[in-house]
Amino acid sequence: MNSKTILDQxxxxxxxxxxxxxxxxxxxxxxxxxxxxxxxxxxxxxxAPLAIVYPKNKExxxxxxxxxxxxxxxxxxxxxxxxxEGGLENWKESTIVIDALHLDKIMKIDxxxxxxxxxxGVALQDLEDELRKIGCTTGHSPQSKPVAKYGGLVAxxxxxxxxxxxxxxxxxxxxxxxxxxDGTISKIKNVSRRSGGPDIRHIAxxxxxxxxxxxxxxxxxxRHYPDNNKFYGYLIKDVETGIxxxxxxxxNGYRPSVARTYxxxxxxxxxxxxxxxxxxxxxMAEGPKGIVEATGHGIDVAVEKFNEGIIKQVDSQLIEDxxxxxxxxxxxxxxxxxxxxxxxxxxxxxxxxxxDWETIPKIYNSVLARIRNEFHRVDDLTMLGGHSSHSYLxxxxxxxxxxxxxxxxxxxxxLIYHHPLQKIIVEETLKAGGSMCHxxxxxxxxxxxTKDEHGSAxxxxxxLKKAFDPKGVMNFGTIFPExxxxxxxx
Numbered sequence: 202m203n204s205k206t207i208l209d210q211x212x213x214x215x216x217x218x219x220x221x222x223x224x225x226x227x228x229x230x231x232x233x234x235x236x237x238x239x240x241x242x243x244x245x246x247x248x249a250p251l252a253i254v255y256p257k258n259k260e261x262x263x264x265x266x267x268x269x270x271x272x273x274x275x276x277x278x279x280x281x282x283x284x285x286e287g288g289l290e291n292w293k294e295s296t297i298v299i300d301a302l303h304l305d306k307i308m309k310i311d312x313x314x315x316x317x318x319x320x321x322g323v324a325l326q327d328l329e330d331e332l333r334k335i336g337c338t339t340g341h342s343p344q345s346k347p348v349a350k351y352g353g354l355v356a357x358x359x360x361x362x363x364x365x366x367x368x369x370x371x372x373x374x375x376x377x378x379x380x381x382x383d384g385t386i387s388k389i390k391n392v393s394r395r396s397g398g399p400d401i402r403h404i405a406x407x408x409x410x411x412x413x414x415x416x417x418x419x420x421x422x423x424r425h426y427p428d429n430n431k432f433y434g435y436l437i438k439d440v441e442t443g444i445x446x447x448x449x450x451x452x453n454g455y456r457p458s459v460a461r462t463y464x465x466x467x468x469x470x471x472x473x474x475x476x477x478x479x480x481x482x483x484x485m486a487e488g489p490k491g492i493v494e495a496t497g498h499g500i501d502v503a504v505e506k507f508n509e510g511i512i513k514q515v516d517s518q519l520i521e522d523x524x525x526x527x528x529x530x531x532x533x534x535x536x537x538x539x540x541x542x543x544x545x546x547x548x549x550x551x552x553x554x555x556x557d558w559e560t561i562p563k564i565y566n567s568v569l570a571r572i573r574n575e576f577h578r579v580d581d582l583t584m585l586g587g588h589s590s591h592s593y594l595x596x597x598x599x600x601x602x603x604x605x606x607x608x609x610x611x612x613x614x615x616l617i618y619h620h621p622l623q624k625i626i627v628e629e630t631l632k633a634g635g636s637m638c639h640x641x642x643x644x645x646x647x648x649x650x651t652k653d654e655h656g657s658a659x660x661x662x663x664x665l666k667k668a669f670d671p672k673g674v675m676n677f678g679t680i681f682p683e684x685x686x687x688x689x690x691x
Contacts, residue, residue, distance in 0.1 A: 202272055204251050207295065211254065214264045219303075221253040230298045233282065233289035235615075235646060241541035242611035247689065250277065250296040257303045259378065259386055259416045266414060267384035269297055275677045276382075278410035280321060280353030283345040285551075286644025288357065288409050292678045292686050301352045304416060312337055316375050316391060318419040321352025338425040340367030344527060352415045358407035360640040362527065364591045365451075366458035366487065367423065369640065371406050378417035379405045382670050391419045404665065409642050410676040412669045429493045431486045432524070433500055434515030436479040440464050440587075441562050442510030443482045446503045447592050448558045450484070455499035459485035459524070459590075466586030467602050475519050479512055483520050550603055550619050552626045556635030557596040561589065565599055567629045572603075576621060581605045591639065598639040601626050620646070620690070648682045649690055 211220055221227075227249040232240055239245050251274075256262045269276045275293035279300045282289065291298075301322030308318040312335055319328055326347045329339050342361040343349060349359070355377065360369040367373070376391035389402055405413055437443055443462025450460060461483050468476040482504075486496035504511055556564055565587060573579060584604040591598045601622075609617045623646070627637045631653050643651055652659045666673075666681055678686040 202274075202295070204295070207251055207272070207274065207297075210268065211252065211265075211297075214268055215254060215256060215261055219255045219257070219261075221255070222251075224249075226253060227251075230277075230279070230289070231291045233284040233287060235285055235287040235290065235644065237537070238541050238607065238614050239611050244610075244612040246612060247291050248294050248296070250291050250298045253279075253298040253300050255300050255302045259380060262299065262304075262380045262414050262416055263384040263386055265297070265299055266380055266382050270382040270384070270672055270674050273672060274674060276410075276414075276674055277676050278352065278356065278414045280350035280356070281324065281345065281348045283349050284353065284357065284642075284644065286638075286641050287646045288642055288644040288676065288679050290645055290678075290689075292645070292683070292689065296677075299414060301350055304352070307331060308417065310335070310337075310422070312422065315422050316419055317422050318391075318417065319351050320417050321350065321355075321415050323351050325349050325351065325354060332422055333425065336425055337422045339373070339420065340423045341370060341373060341420075351418045351420075355406055355415055355418050356409055357642040358640060360591055362524075362590070363458040363485075363487075365460045365593075366456045369591075370420075371403070373420045374402055374406055375419040375421060377402060377405055377415060377419065379413040379415045381413045382672065382674055386416075387413075388417075404669070407642070409644070409679050411680050412665060412675060426488055426490075426493075429487060429490050430521075431493055431497055432517040432520040433484040433486075433497070434517060434520040435482045435504065436475075436477060436512040436515060437462070437482045438480065438510045438512060440480055440565060440589075442507055443480060444558065444562055444589060444597065445507050445510070446482055447589060447597060449503035449506055450499055451592050451594055453499055453503065455496045457484045457496050457500065458487045459483065460592050461588055461590045463588040464586035466584050467588045467600075468586075470584060470604075472519075472523065475515055481515075482511075483515075485520070485524065550605075550622075551600050551641075552623050552637075553598055553600045553639040553641055554626065554630040554635050554637055555591075555596060555598040555639040556630065556633060560633050560635055561597055561599055564630050564633050564635055565601075567633075568601060568626050571625045571629065572622060575625065578605070578608075578618060578621075581608055581618070615646075616691075623647070643680045645678045645686060646690060648678060648680060648686070651680055651682055 230253050231247050231249045232245050275296040277298045279298050304320040304322035306320045310317045342363050354370050376389045378388040380386050447460050463481040468481040472481050484500050486493045582605050587599050587601045589597045605618050607614050627650050630637050637654050
């Protein structure tokens with residue numbers, strides 16, 4: 202079916218003003234932040250979608266998916282456009298982007314039952330602003346908070362900066378509504394817990410638009426105690442010391458909202474005004490006053506236990522000021538994009554992984570050693586380091602962060618720099634038994650390792666795809682490896 206026919210037939214499903222065929226918008230929709238440098242330089246090598254469509258309700262989503270499923274048209278679900286792993290990138294000539302722009306209603310805020318229901322296109326910041334008016338919070342604060350939308354947050358299994366206390370998005374979702382490729386609308390009811398078979402919420406949570414389109418989400422909300430916040434910061438001798446202190450706090454049962462440790466290199470770009478070329482360890486405690494005081498005591502005890510690795514304590518106001526300026530705004534994203542049009546450098550590529558406490562330092566050290574010894578463009582790196590920012594009873598994550606001068610053509614940047622670096626990180630993580638994808642999702646560019654990530658459990662994941670999207674029209678190439686996509690990866 203040719204593109205004109207598809208566009209004509211779409212007008213039989215939704216109004217013409219809900220169909221966007223503007224060339225600049227389609228170019229922007231052909232890739233996400235993963236290829237931001239190539240996009241800024243106008244050298245993207247992937248096809249543009251045929252259209253971006255903006256349904257106004259779940260029924261229109263259902264009809265659009267049924268149409269695309271019947272006619273073998275690839276569908277890319279889209280929310281706030283903050284994806285970083287290629288999940289929004291297009292690898293098919295016949296593709297429709299279904300954008301949640303008009304699914305923007307806050308359906309209900311229910312403080313007594315501590316939950317709120319929103320449509321998929323509601324921005325996280327908008328809900329947070331409404332909740333703050335009644336003394337509540339979402340507890341969810343990724344750096345993309347000002348622009349990220351709930352459909353995308355749930356679909357990518359998002360996590361926020363306060364996850365050590367509030368959990369990831371999967372811990373916050375009570376129920377949800379989603380639409381499958383055959384048009385079936387499924388709604389999972391809102392209950393505190395149930396033992397009614399497997400937890401079917403997780404078919405949608407983290408599916409990255411490969412199984413269904415999320416239209417509505419109910420999430421937990423929490424009371425907010427901003428007057429009780431306390432911040433703690435320390436200069437420490439190495440990453441291993443920071444990991445030990447984080448572990449001590451967690452296994453002793455304390456839950457600071459923020460618990461992080463930074464390598465010297467990563468600290469230099471975040472804490473340039475006080476890092477003194479040392480690693481940085483920091484915490485934030487929040488909640489009712491008694492809990493904050495107890496948490497602070499737990500932090501003090503953990504720090505004292507490993508005091509041989511603690512160089513000095515940092516003024517808490519410096520940590521608080523840093524937190525208050527951590528999130529992106531749309532202007533920050535736009536300014537970064539404009540800067541890449543003129544500058545041949547890359548700031549802040551990351552690959553985030555997770556493992557148990559014992560394994561994380563081993564992965565960190567082996568990755569840095571391999572990069573320094575094997576990466577053929579190591580002299581182009583302007584920064585190589587990492588930080589742990591999300592901890593659990595039994596382990597933590599590690600963000601590997603690397604910046605570099607781009608001494609190649611813009612279209613070759615990822616293949617020459619990011620992909621070889623990411624390959625080393627993924628290989629070392631999987632070899633040690635960790636997870637190659639802590640919270641950004643697999644997207645398209647880690648899909649070549651999806652089977653290795655899951656091992657024998659890939660059988661279960663593959664069955665879900667065959668059951669819910671047997672024609673493979675949902676977000677081709679994301680999560681599930683496709684031979685056709687290798688030309689973009691390798």
